[in-house]
Amino acid sequence: MQAQDDWKLDIMAQARTDGWWHEESSVIAAVSGGPDSMALLHILSTMAQDLPFTIVVAHANHQFRGAESDAEAQLVRRYAELLGLKFETAELGMPSYIAETGINAQTAAREKRYEFLKQVASQYSASYLLTGHHADDQAETVLMRLIRGTGVSGLAGIPYRRKEDQLELIRPLLRITKCELLEYCKRNGVPYAVDSSNIDRHYFRNAVRLDLMPMLEQHNPRLKASLIRLADMAGADDAYMEIQTQRAFQEEVTPSGEGFRIERRRFRSLHVALQRRLIKLILNCSANPRQMLDYGHVEEILAALLQDRPTVTQLDIGDGWVLIREYEQAYIGPALPESVNFTYIVTETMNAVDIEETGEQIRLERLEGTCSSLPGNEQEACFDADQLQFPIRIRSRMPGDLMHPYGLKGTKKVQDMFVDAKVPRSRRDKFPLLVDGKGRVLWIPGIRRSSHALVTEQTRTTWRFTFSSQKV
Template sequence: MFPPKDTTTTMIIDFSDKYNMLPKGGIVLCAVSGGKDSMCLLEKLRELAPVYGFELCCAHFDHRLRGEESDRDRVFVENYCRERVIPCYVGSADVSAYANDNGLGIEEAARKLRYAFLEKTADEIGALRIATAHTADDNAETLILNLMRGSGLKGLCGIPPVRGKIIRPLLQTTGEEILSYLEEKSIPHVEDSSNGKDEYTRNRLRHRVVPELRTLNSGFDDNLIRCLELLRGDEEYLSSLAQDFVHKHYTDGSLPILEFSVLPKPISARVLQLIVPCGLSEKHIDAVRSLASGEEKHAYADIPGLRVARDYERLVFGAQELGAIEKRELKPDTVTVLPEAGLEITCEFIKNCKEIHNSFNIFFFKNDSIYGKMFVKSRSEGEKVRLVGRNCTKTLKKLFSEAKLNGEGKTLIPVIYDEEGVIAVCGFGIAERCKPENGDDIIKITLKDINKK
């Protein structure tokens, strides 16, 4: 049985139970700055700990940003917990130095270091949950900030009630309700002087924008809470469709193009965000979607952290940048090694050659048909050749596509040139203009696999 409780406590219990925040046993680590929100959370959890059966611990992080005021906050929290026999863990870091060293803003640096401390402490003491004191007011500010940034649905859902171990039981509790509770219970707290300054965008929203919205609509807080619940429900549904798709179709680091390309953008975007969880922009998402819907069977798009390559009817995530054969000159009576392709090329001059036997890896060129120097490399875009026996001119791109070569297969095929253009393609044959006759002086090119010597 729950003990008699005020309206705020009832709301916190209902909200916590909806998202399974409070465990039946184990340890809950409460992040406490000493401010009004975190002191309310600490007392609410202290009230609920015996009801749910969990042990309550406290964690305080000193950002070293406010000198003596930071020391005051730490001492306040330590003393408050000591008097109530609440285990208290304290950490600190030079946020300013970390921000400078890593090119971050103060707010972002503080958040990274604070959460790193909370996660580390939770792991060390075996805490099942980390409770933070984000409120409905914080959620309103977050929604407006994300709206200003042009965020999608996920950003407009505001602060998530649960993220891994992290829980936010006060997310539907307003600042006014918190102050009323603290006054009623005579619970002390400290004030962070930086919260009164309008140097930060969030503070300006808190002091100017949100109060004006409440003036325009007295039901702003309740309406916002309801709006966020509706948006979160939509987001959870769309995300579940994306998760089902990934579970069914994402295998060996790739997706089938046919199934992916017909997904509505809201689903395909979430599929990509699940596979590449590093903050894809709309530009990156559109690049991968275009890759899937385009006619090019071998192409790629570089997105944060990896390359996505199309290989016929699959999208391959984490594809390596393909190697290519460097340009090397071919001279008679020399052997040229192509380590990228695992091949070696022998080049010979034969005068008045009586026997000509072209194959896919042995080429005989009429010496007089060669213009200038000969060299070998990977193909370049737009190159064409009229091969012996083909009776037509084709681009190398089309030639390789018809042979259904994948990306690596195309880039590592040796193409032989003179100063007029392509004269042979390994595995396909020689250019018609270089075809010799018996008795001609010829250049013979032989390609061998160096691994089979």
């Protein structure tokens, strides 16, 4: 244990570093009435004496324990008034809310509590919400997650700070033990309430604190310190891996409508730790990420992406989302429509065509003289203007489409060209074809151009078409 109030000086120094303690600052202190949050409230009031800032005390009365809950609300109100601080409270009516919705009691209480706290923050234009979570809470959280099964992110425990919408949650006491906070309250005459439900072993956290932790401390008297240290190390590792995952997401993942596309070869080159996190990051974009982020779920997706056979597969991954693996391409996102049909008329006065169905674009340029595409650039094609018959069409494929590919004798089915190029089946209907006024397929962007309207030394005017996977 640190010397008396040394840790308080650390909190004040950290507050300056974190930027929430200054004269223009407005913070919401979530105060339940227990020793931890009441100690936090006293510390904040003493900080305001050194450097004034706005403190709003917010108390959520869950109404789980009747008169006891009401007494806690009155205790917090009176202490806030004694300290000369603004006070806001709300009766959440949790018993009736849980009966109506059937939601788990602890989940429902957290949901309604944070809804209230965000409202208070909005009312006072506060950017920071401070809570009284302490070191014992951290140790218990890590042990609970270990018991239930968790990854590195879970071992990081309760974060010291995090963003929730426009509000930043900060837990200034996270490295201070419960014992130190009780001593602080005693030395400074800080009143507090004792929640009778804290001895109810029906709640998992209480069972861990009252039974499991003391039993394990017989084998390691410094178990809490060990768990807190584990959380610190795991938190640092997790933060680093999150940065690497964001980088991999930007480099390896392509937005596709409301979903995402991955090139399987590049995905396989990543370390398996990044592969799992990348899948989780994508699933986190779904409407119900908690439902989607089950370990077995992630492993099933990972296996489908890594295995060599079958080369084409589809998984229903829940919440209306699918994984579609086709050759070396994979799509994760909302289920795709069965087919897409589009046709756009291109006139000589246009300079671009936006394909609304796919979010892609084909640009047009009329150039004087001879002009050819750069070698190896399959995203653009040049044609002799005098040999093109307008109106040109940009459309999706049709049954029986044929093409006379440049460099080959005779015609070939567009369908066969898609198969040879390993274009995913789900992508084929969305692929734009450039077709002339006679219905001849002139170009399949990224795959092949036809032998029609070739640019030669005698060409007087050239039409250049450039394909972009996103609108410019």
